[in-house]
Amino acid sequence: MASGEVSQPSDQSDLLKRILSTVKSIQEDYGHLPATVEAIQRQVNVLAGIKQAQGAVGERHLSAPGAAPHTATSLVNHQATRSDQAATERPSSSRTDDSESHHETPPPRKHSTTTSRIILTTYPEQSGIDPLPMNWGNSNPHERGPVVVSRSQSTIRRRNAIGAHGGSYSIYFALAVASKNLDVDHKPDFTNTEPAVTFGPFPQWADPKKIVSMDPFGHLAPWLFSDIIRDGDIHIRPTIAVTKAHMKLPELEQSVRAGRLVPDGKICINETGELAVTKFAVEPVWYLPGVAERFGVDEGTLRRSLFENTGGSFPELITRGDIKLFLPPIGGLTVYCFGDPAKMSDPNVKLALRVHDECNGSDVFGSDICTCRPYLIFGVEEAVKEAQQGGSGVVIYFRKEGRALGEVTKYLVYNARKRGADRASEYFQRTENIAGVKDMRFQVLMPDILHWLGITKIDRMLSMSNMKHDAIVEQGIPIHERIPIPDELIPEDSRVEIDAKIHSGYFTTGKVMNMAELSEVHGRAWEDVDH
Ligand SMILES: Nc1nc2c(ncn2[C@@H]2O[C@H](COP(=O)(O)OP(=O)(O)OP(=O)(O)O)[C@@H](O)[C@H]2O)c(=O)[nH]1
């Protein structure tokens, strides 16, 4: 449709409305028609331009250049529709920064390259869009390419990933920029931040199916891609950091006193049970086709759900089918390695492993309603012993609070349990009643870190979880022995949880109760402690 075909202002107005509603319904119903949407939007803009020139009023909010951003047409990229302009152009005439519109004289701004036009989304064929190649699973990091997600002016056209660095902390980054505590173009100084140990590469790094939720080159990114950073002024950040530290846990001092742990001056350093550890912090980087495959869904379904259920935060999940990486706003993980890190991947020595999901109330604050901290500490102790015997000991800590349901849901469940009869037989049902599921950790992505560490078998798995077990074995990593938490470490009020778990399929070397027996296992009621 050429703009010349529409001459009457009233026709234009009706037409604009019709086009707009078509755009909206296409977006709602499909979301995979970026080219069509862009073409229609271009027409909308052309018509709006004609209308504005004719001095028409009443429909200005639809798409007139310079209109407020929070309008219907902002559903579609306000700037991208001007595809003859570069995506990162910085015009002065169409500022959309509300905060400044209230000032007669805008306050002086720190230098920032954030464009004043809001780029709501981008499209693959859009002028200026030129993502750096990303060949996920290529063993050569230079052929694989860097993960590029920054929206800074020099980088936005070259992005090959959706989302933002920092996982859940990306929101604090946004606050820091908004409050002008941080220049969005700040260039990190990575001097002396290299990994504390040299590590890998392992064949698993080059398998696009084995690692789908982290960047295997994430610990080396600034150094591997220094020329791209320098020559192209491209923002690239590490998503993994590796350091060395000492750690001290009161329970391990007791272990030394009880003679279970013997200081060796290297791994268990002294009589206080102080430990030497190598730590790996990992932020999530998702390869969407691989993640979708692990969950047994198609990539489009995964993208659509991620888009919808993050409040529409990442429109490029829909419009940029060509971008396969997503840095989700979720917590990552930390690996605690005892002994020589090279031994983790050595098939000739034994490996003891605990995979642990965060339980802040117990892990840090000692709640006795679950077995989390005792099993975690037991895992650390066993890992240290394995390392002292010439093997390797590893504890991996995932930020998946409350079975990834969060602490609020978890406390709601606790209330429901404590206000009723806190029976093991009803344990999971109470969570399901509130959350709709009993667990959202979905361990299918968890084994990626094992592949990354070069682990090919686990000799002693310090976990009773059938979900963790099955996910690991499914990934081709055999588990030779499973070690439940010793009975004497189970806190008083957590019998309900552990018996319910065993009944639902958790590993045990003891007896599995039937339903009648399970209903006899009670937790402490609030009245027992309230006076
Ligand atoms: N929603 C909910 N989460 C809980 C409850 N009790 C513990 N959790 C969470 O369950 C998770 C327990 O994780 P882990 O300690 O790794 O244990 P696990 O996967 O159950 O199994 P093991 O490896 O055998 O210990 C943590 O995320 C806890 O915060 C509860 O009553 N409700």
Ligand SMILES: [Zn+2]
């Ligand atoms: Zn817990």
